[in-house]
Amino acid sequence: MNNKLTVAVMFGGQSSEHDVSCVSGVTIMKALDREKYDVLLIGITKDGRWLLADSIEDVESGAWRESRIQAIISPDAQDHGLILFEDGRSRKQRVDVLFPVLHGMYGEDGTIQGLFEMAQIPYVGCGVLASSVSMDKWYTKIVVDDLNIRQAKYVPISHIDMRNIDGCVAKVEAALPYPVFVKPSKAGSSVGVNKASDREELVAALNEALRHDIHILVEEAIVGREIECAVLGGYEPKASDVGEVLSAEDFYTFDAKYNNQESRTDLHPVFPEGKLEEVRADAVKIFKALDGFGCARVDFFMEKGTNEIVFNEINTMPGFTSISMYPMLWNEKGLDNGALADEMIRLAFERYVR
Incomplete structure (x- = not known):
């Protein structure tokens, strides 16, 4: 009788931190004791496909992205967790707990946690509210x-505000001295973050942050x-x-x-x-x-x-x-x-x- 828990380690994802997540996922995969756990490796590609990886080596090399086995959360997840598809055939896959080693948007922001909650599958990490906020x-x-x-003094700016970039600059300059840090509100690993020491750099930093999110935070240094x-x-x-x-x-x-x-x-x-x-x-x-x-x-x-x-x-x-x-x-x-x-x-x- 197999008393081991089946753990699905999820990695990759659709955020700008996709590659970092793959590296983090490998660390967890190697750390899990195979005497305690049966481990499934579920990678999420940048375009949102869920694929079953064959091995840690495939995750390290990137070969997992060529997997022919696709996975979805089962609508009857309390019974088995995942459905795997290969060459037009499907099979059920038991999952006891999900371990989403996912960073950034669509992995750390409450969206996938909400899916897990609906499927009623236990999962590692913070819940929907904590993740999203x-x-x-x-x-x-x-x-x-x-x-x-x-905490650092800050000026919030939305994509609607950015229609009047001069107004945004005036709002920041009225509240904070240079230099300032400009950040996308929902990005990790310092992606899209820039330091601005004058008006020209502030405009460039605001436009760069807007490429990553509709909400921007400008903070005192x-x-x-x-x-x-x-x-x-x-x-x-x-x-x-x-x-x-x-x-x-x-x-x-x-x-x-x-x-x-x-x-x-x-x-x-x-x-x-x-x-x-x-x-x-x-x-x-x-x-x-x-x-x-x-x-x-x-x-x-x-x-x-x-x-x-x-x-x-x-x-x-x-x-x-x-x-x-x-x-x-x-x-x-x-x-x-x-x-x-x-x-x-x-x-x-x-x-x-x-």
Whole structure:
């Protein structure tokens, strides 16, 4: 009798973080104990096809995109989970839990979580509300405004506002001094994020951000240390210690994160007395306020000169690459990647216990 859980690891996706998700997915696939789990590998292509990958090697090489086996969530998912299609034939596939290692839009934003909820299949990570609000930096700020936690001053701009670009520039300049950071409201891994030091750069940055989202956030520049905290848990979440990002560039861009070997992380930074505890407490407070459940990485600045802690953003499905802070912080607390994956799966089932 097979008592192993069947886990479907989902990776790829339709966002600008597709490639990062594939790398994160491989980390989880390798971490899962085959004595405990039967593992299915479900890749989502950039055009939205769900395909069954044959092996981890196919995921690493990209050959999974040529798979002839397509998958969909079953309308009768409580019985088996997936339906697989190949050469005009279909078969049912049992799934006990879904592990969506998906970053960005259509994976981390509540959309796919809603599908899982409708299918009533347990899944790893935050639910619909936390995923959708946390993905949108604009609405995250609205929630955090009520928590008495400092965050960067900001000016929200919509695609409708952008019909009058001069008005947008005037609105920003009236509220914030240069330099400012311009971000798509719903993008991750610093995609579409730019620093603007004058009006010309601001216009260019606004137009670039609009390519990625209909909502834009313009923030004051916080000069200081970039620090991150990992949160894990359900109704009583816990925070890890804090890591520091040492970017090789002016700020932590996509290239600085994934392509510049000079960027580093410090898992044992030295902080002024009480600041570590403040960051950990704020991370949990923000996670709970956003209805978080399962996991998240919460990012902050420590402002130069004042040492004040300033909330930056939250990621509800943080990266699991070799350079990702989230797993490294929990590794430091004694949870290797296998134990971390086990706990994340356990929490997926805890969500359904009331």
